[in-house]
Amino acid sequence: MVERKHVAIIGGGITGLSAAFRLQKMMEETKETFNVTIIESSDRFGGKIETIRREGFTIERGPDSFLKRKKEALELVEELGLSDQLVSNNMGKAYILKNRKLHSIPESSFMGVPSLLKPLLDSTLLSEDGKARALNDLFIPPYPPFDDMSVGDFFAGRLGQEMVDDIINPLLSGIYAGDLYKLSLRATLPQFIGLENRAGSLILGAKQALPKKKTSQFATLKKGLSSLVDRLVETIRFPMLKNTCVTKIEKMNGRYKMSFKNGEALVVDGVIFTIPHEKTQELMSDCPYLKQLSAEPCTSVGTVAMAFDASQVTIQKEGTGFVASNKEPSTITAATYTHLKWPHTTPSGKVLLRCYVGKAGDEEILDETDETIILKSLNNLKDVVDIDGQPEFSVVTRLRESMPQYVVGHTQLLKKIEETLRHDYPRVYLAGASYDGVGLPDCIRQGNDAAKQLFNQLKL
Numbered sequence: 193m194v195e196r197k198h199v200a201i202i203g204g205g206i207t208g209l210s211a212a213f214r215l216q217k218m219m220e221e222t223k224e225t226f227n228v229t230i231i232e233s234s235d236r237f238g239g240k241i242e243t244i245r246r247e248g249f250t251i252e253r254g255p256d257s258f259l260k261r262k263k264e265a266l267e268l269v270e271e272l273g274l275s276d277q278l279v280s281n282n283m284g285k286a287y288i289l290k291n292r293k294l295h296s297i298p299e300s301s302f303m304g305v306p307s308l309l310k311p312l313l314d315s316t317l318l319s320e321d322g323k324a325r326a327l328n329d330l331f332i333p334p335y336p337p338f339d340d341m342s343v344g345d346f347f348a349g350r351l352g353q354e355m356v357d358d359i360i361n362p363l364l365s366g367i368y369a370g371d372l373y374k375l376s377l378r379a380t381l382p383q384f385i386g387l388e389n390r391a392g393s394l395i396l397g398a399k400q401a402l403p404k405k406k407t408s409q410f411a412t413l414k415k416g417l418s419s420l421v422d423r424l425v426e427t428i429r430f431p432m433l434k435n436t437c438v439t440k441i442e443k444m445n446g447r448y449k450m451s452f453k454n455g456e457a458l459v460v461d462g463v464i465f466t467i468p469h470e471k472t473q474e475l476m477s478d479c480p481y482l483k484q485l486s487a488e489p490c491t492s493v494g495t496v497a498m499a500f501d502a503s504q505v506t507i508q509k510e511g512t513g514f515v516a517s518n519k520e521p522s523t524i525t526a527a528t529y530t531h532l533k534w535p536h537t538t539p540s541g542k543v544l545l546r547c548y549v550g551k552a553g554d555e556e557i558l559d560e561t562d563e564t565i566i567l568k569s570l571n572n573l574k575d576v577v578d579i580d581g582q583p584e585f586s587v588v589t590r591l592r593e594s595m596p597q598y599v600v601g602h603t604q605l606l607k608k609i610e611e612t613l614r615h616d617y618p619r620v621y622l623a624g625a626s627y628d629g630v631g632l633p634d635c636i637r638q639g640n641d642a643a644k645q646l647f648n649q650l651k652l
């Protein structure tokens with residue numbers, strides 16, 4: 193009897209679970225059947241996604257929602273029968289914290305790039321020189337063609353450094369927590385490449401790129417994002433190993449032998465790696481380009497959720513939260529008024545504030561005790577929110593080395609890694625936040641794609 197082909201998915205975060213779900217679906221739709229094993233080093237599935245429920249609150253320790261515009265997350269929710277659980281965010285004004293005050297983000301901006309002149313000219317965020325410099329964008333010639341450049345250099349060249357520090361950086365750092373002068377434009381915001389050339393300037397380009405109608409952009413699930421993970425785990429019928437850390441991969445007669453920390457091993461025909469790239473690199477140390485990709489360390493960040501009675505908190509400026517300017521000497525890099533943005537998370541009569549701490553070059557805060565992190569976050573918040581007394585309870589989460597940094601040249605490096613894999617590591621695929629997008633829909637897409645490619649290879 194011919195032995196069934198066997199594949200392993202390393203990592204049980206959203207990417208790994210999506211890949212497993214997709215393989216299962218394809219097997220259901222065809223007559224092909226393979227063995228699949230999902231291997232997760234920790235004692236739970238979900239990776240960065242973790243929801244906790246406490247005293248009527250629904251608290252996200254990592255991601256809190258996903259972009260609706262990128263369809264893969266919504267599609268997965270639908271396939272899993274969870275569409276009735278979807279909730280969209282309440283829209284409201286967001287601000288930028290600068291000099292311990294909240295300033296409105298110029299209206300009708302696209303990723304921080306103003307599309308209208310009046311909101312830019314009225315903004316209290318920029319000096320008169322800063323505004324004049326930003327307006328230069330309308331007159332300077334487009335960049336000569338380029339393959340890649342840093343996000344910071346790109347925007348500073350068109351709109352000036354002040355605009356980057358005080359508006360663009362704080363808005364983007366929520367996604368990448370990175371150094372904008374190292375981040376690759378091609379890997380993070382490719383839609384901007386050539387935009388100034390096509391539209392005449394970035395400001396004119398932003399006008400074309402803005403959606404016509406202002407609608408809510410994000411969605412989550414009523415019981416939190418962990419309910420997506422739970423449903424995936426219930427639905428996937430393959431063996432799913434927890435507390436099993438892959439420590440070594442060796443080629444063995446055209447197959448792959450994976451060794452685990454517990455001394456056991458598994459021999460498989462194909463592998464989908466969905467673990468962070470520096471861990472993949474440790475397992476495949478002879479892949480030279482993976483080493484280059486690992487040269488830039490991931491940034492460590494943390495979240496601090498604080499629950500209050502409504503009588504303790506008065507929000508001074510109506511809105512859903514704020515992000516801090518790059519130069520602001522605050523511990524928190526952003527804060528969400530979660531009870532206003534996502535009312536379903538908070539019992540009535542209560543308030544939930546969630547802060548982000550840590551960014552590239554400023555990660556020491558995560559080595560502090562929970563008490564210090566809470567105290568410093570509260571002190572920052574108190575500049576702009578009236579808070580009486582201490583939170584009823586707080587939840588501090590450290591997500592070490594959790595934000596991959598796509599540095600300039602990232603996409604070119606990915607192409608080389610892909611070529612090496614196809615040549616030297618048949619039926620091995622890389623997917624997840626380290627590679628082609630950090631957002632949940634990007635991770636789901638990558639998990640789906642890796643599953644489809646591996647499935648087609650296994651059929652041969």
Ligand code: FAD
Pocket residue numbers: 202203204205206207208231232233234237238239240241253254255256257258259436437438439466467468471493494495591594595623624625626629630631632633635
């Ligand atoms: P992970 O979730 O990291 O999963 C990898 C898994 O592999 C982990 O479970 C790990 O334990 C396991 N593993 C590691 N090494 C091994 C090994 N050797 N053997 C076996 N298993 C191993 N995105 C959004 O779209 N919206 C948001 O609101 C949002 N907010 C975020 C907030 C924070 C604080 C952070 C850190 C990220 C946020 N993101 C957000 C990004 C998004 O959460 C992540 O990019 C995504 O969850 C990554 O999923 P993944 O499966 O690729 O990796």
